[in-house]
Amino acid sequence: MSYVADSSTADGDFTRDTAYIDTRITADGRDGYPVEPGRYRLVVARACPWANRTIIVRRLLGLEDALSIGFCGPTHDERSWTFDLDPEGVDPVLGIHYLRDAYNKRIPDYPKGVTVPAVVDVARGQVVTNDFAQITLDFSTEWTAYHRDGAPQLYPERWRAEIDEVSQRVYTEINNGVYRCGFAGSQKAYERAYDRLFTALDWLSERLADQRYLVGDTITEADVRLFTTLARFDAVYHGHFKANRSKLAEMPVLWAYARDLFQTPGFGDTTDFVQIKQHYYIVHTDINPTRVVPKGPDLANWLTPHGRESLGGRPFGDGTPPGPPREAERVPAAHSAG
Structure with missing residues (x-):
């Protein structure tokens, strides 16, 4: 960035x-x-x-x-x-x-x-x-x-073409799509960006309704790329970038999918909501000239049951979860949903 x-x-x-x-x-x-x-x-x-x-x-x-x-x-x-x-x-x-x-x-x-x-x-x-x-x-x-013993295959050869295809659409329409909304220089540009973003989010909701992960039955690179945008959606993009048709928490499939990943070692424990909000609301003075950082949203709901296990899938495939983060690399508890 x-x-x-x-x-x-x-x-x-x-x-x-x-x-x-x-x-x-x-x-x-x-x-x-x-x-x-x-x-x-x-x-x-x-x-x-x-x-x-x-x-x-x-x-x-x-x-x-x-x-x-x-x-x-x-x-x-x-x-x-x-x-x-x-x-x-x-x-x-x-x-x-x-x-x-x-x-x-x-x-x-x-x-x-x-x-x-x-x-x-x-x-x-x-x-x-x-x-x-x-x-x-x-x-x-x-x-x-x-790689550690038990490292997952995040970019397995048999799925690479599909991972690349999905990741490209996620990047252009969602990862970058929220920025097109936030930094639009005209009303028409903003509305075009808004429509593209939520069209893509609806596509993802349909794709993930019956499968736990984006490609195959394990976590892959594609899921990592989508997660970091979803993790910032309600805290930043919904308000700060005016991507406000729906909050993530109001999109049932994507909200459950995001919580599933958040509760998986390596995802939620690397997410620092305080730093995320500080960056966007303080640095983007053209959008937020007062530099006031909002107190919300409440983060406790990230740890609520998501029910995605019913779709099957194996988060790490034949591998294993990573161990706890190293002490020097831990997100402070007050900065996350812990």
């Missing part, structure tokens, strides 16, 4: 800059960056849905020992995401306050928005990639030597 709204067309339609640093970290090192434990640091912000994906996948696959993680604060200035949560505001591994410094190390005077997630080569102090969609796929396919 960039710290600025990307741009809009003459008709007011929001457009996202998708030209990322697309260098890949691979098992064979074909781009010059081989998978090596301890070499890289994943820089994230819990507030960001794109970064939240990488936190989830890293945890589900058990990559904690191989790939360290650095957490930016939920808010930032016009220059960069910053490490406000660390002592003296400096990342203890990279030794920087501004994530932009790692971007400039890779591309001097980096001309684009500084985004998370970003994977940084620790020794060089430079960003290797911020291509969020590819990062999680590579965690599943290129980092296999460092």
